[in-house]
Amino acid sequence: MNQYTDTEFEAIISPILDIDEFRQLKFITHHGITRYDHCMRVAYMSYVVSKALRLNYKEVTEAALLHDFFTDEVDQDNSMDRLRNHPDYAVKNASKYFELSDMQVDIIKTHMFPVTFTPPKYIESWIVDLIDDLAALYERGYAFHREARTAMFLFMFLVVNFVKMR
Numbered sequence: 001m002n003q004y005t006d007t008e009f010e011a012i013i014s015p016i017l018d019i020d021e022f023r024q025l026k027f028i029t030h031h032g033i034t035r036y037d038h039c040m041r042v043a044y045m046s047y048v049v050s051k052a053l054r055l056n057y058k059e060v061t062e063a064a065l066l067h068d069f070f071t072d073e074v075d076q077d078n079s080m081d082r083l084r085n086h087p088d089y090a091v092k093n094a095s096k097y098f099e100l101s102d103m104q105v106d107i108i109k110t111h112m113f114p115v116t117f118t119p120p121k122y123i124e125s126w127i128v129d130l131i132d133d134l135a136a137l138y139e140r141g142y143a144f145h146r147e148a149r150t151a152m153f154l155f156m157f158l159v160v161n162f163v164k165m166r
């Protein structure tokens with residue numbers, strides 16, 4: 001059972017939550033909570049935003065939930081390598097269970113941009129990249145900093161207007 005009670009959201013994510021390997025994320029600390037809870041937060045926020053913007057929210061929500069799907073692959077990496085490499089591990093793990101679309105691969109691979117150097121190709125990837133940052137700020141206790149709120153507002157304003165122009 002999770003705290004996000006939207007039935008459509010639950011239906012989208014349930015095939016992923018059924019995977020044993022994915023549920024291992026419940027036992028890994030990430031931003032002071034569990035990696036599972038972090039992925040759920042990013043997935044739910046991405047679901048709400050991409051649905052409101054009339055994007056392909058099912059694909060976005062799945063990729064957002066899978067964006068940090070790695071377990072112990074990065075133990076040998078130093079911290080900068082870990083930041084840069086874990087999106088590739090997540091794509092590899094997700095691909096064992098699902099046929100990812102090009103957009104989903106892009107969402108997962110570029111969610112650490114600009115720490116990883118290749119920028120997102122899709123507006124959906126930019127959205128998940130930003131939401132992941134906001135979730136990390138929130139989880140680290142910076143949610144109510146004025147700069148973070150202002151940056152979020154400005155970015156969402158730009159995204160909404162960009163999507164309207166398409």
Ligand SMILES: [Fe+2]
Pocket residue numbers: 067068086087111112
């Ligand atoms: Fe990540």
Ligand SMILES: [Fe+2]
Pocket residue numbers: 038042067068132
């Ligand atoms: Fe993340």
